[in-house]
Amino acid sequence: MNTSNLQASCSGRELLPSTPSHQWTPRRLTRRGVRRAAGVEQLLRRSTTGPQKPLHLKQASVAAAALSTNSVSAFKPEPAEEQQSVQGGGGNNQRSATDKVGVLLLNLGGPDTLDDVQPFLYNLFADPDIIRLPGAIKFLQPLLAYALSTARAPKSAEGYASIGGGSPLRSLTQKQADALTVSLREKGLNANVYVGMRYWHPYTEEALEQIKRDNVGRLVILPLYPQFSISTSGSSLRLLEKILKEDQQLQGLRHTVIPSWYQRKGYVGAMADLICQELTKFPDPQNVELFFSAHGVPKSYVEEAGDPYKEEMEECISLIVAEVKRRGYSNHHTLAYQSRVGPVEWLQPYTEDSIMELGKNGTKSMLAVPVSFVSEHIETLEEIDMEYRELAEESGIEHWGRVPALNTNQLFIDDLADAVLEALPYVGMVAKPSDASLVPQGELEALLQAYDRERRALPSPVCVCVCVCVCVAETWNGRLAMVALFVIVTIELATGQPILRTILELD
Ligand SMILES: C=CC1=C(C)c2cc3[nH]c(cc4nc(cc5[nH]c(cc1n2)c(C)c5CCC(=O)O)C(CCC(=O)O)=C4C)c(C)c3C=C
Numbered sequence: 239m240n241t242s243n244l245q246a247s248c249s250g251r252e253l254l255p256s257t258p259s260h261q262w263t264p265r266r267l268t269r270r271g272v273r274r275a276a277g278v279e280q281l282l283r284r285s286t287t288g289p290q291k292p293l294h295l296k297q298a299s300v301a302a303a304a305l306s307t308n309s310v311s312a313f314k315p316e317p318a319e320e321q322q323s324v325q326g327g328g329g330n331n332q333r334s335a336t337d338k339v340g341v342l343l344l345n346l347g348g349p350d351t352l353d354d355v356q357p358f359l360y361n362l363f364a365d366p367d368i369i370r371l372p373g374a375i376k377f378l379q380p381l382l383a384y385a386l387s388t389a390r391a392p393k394s395a396e397g398y399a400s401i402g403g404g405s406p407l408r409s410l411t412q413k414q415a416d417a418l419t420v421s422l423r424e425k426g427l428n429a430n431v432y433v434g435m436r437y438w439h440p441y442t443e444e445a446l447e448q449i450k451r452d453n454v455g456r457l458v459i460l461p462l463y464p465q466f467s468i469s470t471s472g473s474s475l476r477l478l479e480k481i482l483k484e485d486q487q488l489q490g491l492r493h494t495v496i497p498s499w500y501q502r503k504g505y506v507g508a509m510a511d512l513i514c515q516e517l518t519k520f521p522d523p524q525n526v527e528l529f530f531s532a533h534g535v536p537k538s539y540v541e542e543a544g545d546p547y548k549e550e551m552e553e554c555i556s557l558i559v560a561e562v563k564r565r566g567y568s569n570h571h572t573l574a575y576q577s578r579v580g581p582v583e584w585l586q587p588y589t590e591d592s593i594m595e596l597g598k599n600g601t602k603s604m605l606a607v608p609v610s611f612v613s614e615h616i617e618t619l620e621e622i623d624m625e626y627r628e629l630a631e632e633s634g635i636e637h638w639g640r641v642p643a644l645n646t647n648q649l650f651i652d653d654l655a656d657a658v659l660e661a662l663p664y665v666g667m668v669a670k671p672s673d674a675s676l677v678p679q680g681e682l683e684a685l686l687q688a689y690d691r692e693r694r695a696l697p698s699p700v701c702v703c704v705c706v707c708v709c710v711a712e713t714w715n716g717r718l719a720m721v722a723l724f725v726i727v728t729i730e731l732a733t734g735q736p737i738l739r740t741i742l743e744l745d
């Protein structure tokens with residue numbers, strides 16, 4: 239496919255040439271294009287001034303939506319090794335015709351055994367996108383992560399023990415990768431699919447080592463989270479950015495990111511299929527509450543840092559509900575947020591409160607629909623299937639069901655394959671799909687910048703609770719907090735008393 243073919247197949251889009259890694263300097267902008275690009279800057283600048291709608295990130299996903307509406311037939315991949323990619327004008331692109339294609343699936347990871355639970359939790363709490371400390375005490379993060387992971391490990395391990403002694407995430411994600419490889423091959427693309435986990439094996443670093451060994455030249459990066467959150471896809475992309483920057487060999491690797499994909503027809507359709515299948519198991523399918531339960535994030539992520547997660551989640555639910563309705567079910571539905579950690583406020587309503595409220599108001603049948611994750615994991619198998627089910631029964635709900643995770647659902651996997659094929663022409667390029675889609679798709683740094691400025695304003699849940707316990711002051715005194723935190727952790731480590739656990743209400 240040459241440039242003109244590509245532009246024809248992506249009608250309405252202006253494609254910009256590849257730029258040197260991590261520099262977004264669109265060179266072939268039209269006058270109108272320049273105005274539009276300025277618009278991106280304006281959006282980003284606007285976003286630093288306070289808690290507003292995260293338009294810029296919204297548009298990252300609109301860009302993805304625009305890509306995703308491109309039918310596969312518009313992009314006809316050539317057979318395997320003869321794949322032609324776009325000659326976008328950049329020097330690097332000259333190599334693209336026979337470059338090996340890789341797909342990197344990003345996911346959270348989970349402990350394989352009970353012994354892995356504490357070190358897994360350590361990795362999680364050591365992530366500055368999960369716990370943000372003010373600059374002056376950043377150096378304490380490893381110590382804090384150690385204290386928190388040690389305090390939480392027994393409770394977490396109990397949960398993992400109840401689902402078979404470890405997380406099923408590793409094997410399920412590998413199965414998804416295998417299924418995606420097959421689906422891509424059936425669609426004409428011979429690609430290697432890699433799994434890169436954020437907090438456990440196989441780590442993202444391990445995946446990238448393999449990518450180097452395999453001499454991959456074009457990489458499509460696909461976080462396995464349908465909706466974008468700073469704490470999930472954002473964290474993985476930030477790590478990737480760091481690795482790509484530091485590794486000489488990887489700097490030649492051209493890539494593109496699919497930031498979120500909750501709006502894709504295949505994903506929405508597969509979710510609607512599963513919901514309708516489960517509804518038929520109830521005595522009165524039309525009178526079942528559709529109870530969407532999403533993993534929560536601290537409220538400040540959305541309201542202060544501009545995380546688009548809530549907005550994308552709400553849009554996702556409305557698309558699924560509309561699809562379910564098209565199939566003849568007009569059931570009432572609720573969206574609630576689960577898996578809160580620590581004492582700060584998370585997105586509301588909380589799942590447990592909603593279940594009790596619905597029960598109190600006379601709901602007798604409930605179908606739980608997990609939506610923020612596409613594999614079974616501890617929060618579906620333990621939290622929903624055990625804890626919330628029990629709570630529902632205690633709240634007077636007589637009929638209970640749960641929609642299974644998509645795992646390797648064929649419609650879903652084929653849709654992911656289509657998403658990869660549609661993204662492939664954008665590898666190493668910056669795409670400006672339409673007036674409504676201004677955020678560059680091509681470079682990690684450009685994508686990350688879309689949230690980075692606001693992320694700096696992100697208050698840490700831990701910072702907040704330490705504030706409450708130590709100084710109960712209106713203003714944050716960094717030095718005092720640093721000393722206090724250090725003292726607490728030291729006393730806890732010395733005495734074995736769970737001071738932090740008590741403060742953070744981790745039980
Ligand atoms: C979209 C999904 C997820 C978001 C958003 C998210 C944010 C988030 N999570 C924590 C803390 C923990 N998460 C834990 C496990 C876990 N989290 C997700 C998904 C999201 N997290 C999954 C799929 C899993 C399970 C992995 C598995 O092994 O099956 C855990 C460990 C388990 C436990 O102890 O409960 C913690 C802790 C925070 C603080 C956060 C946002 C800031």
Ligand SMILES: [Fe+2]
Pocket residue numbers: 533577
């Ligand atoms: Fe989580």
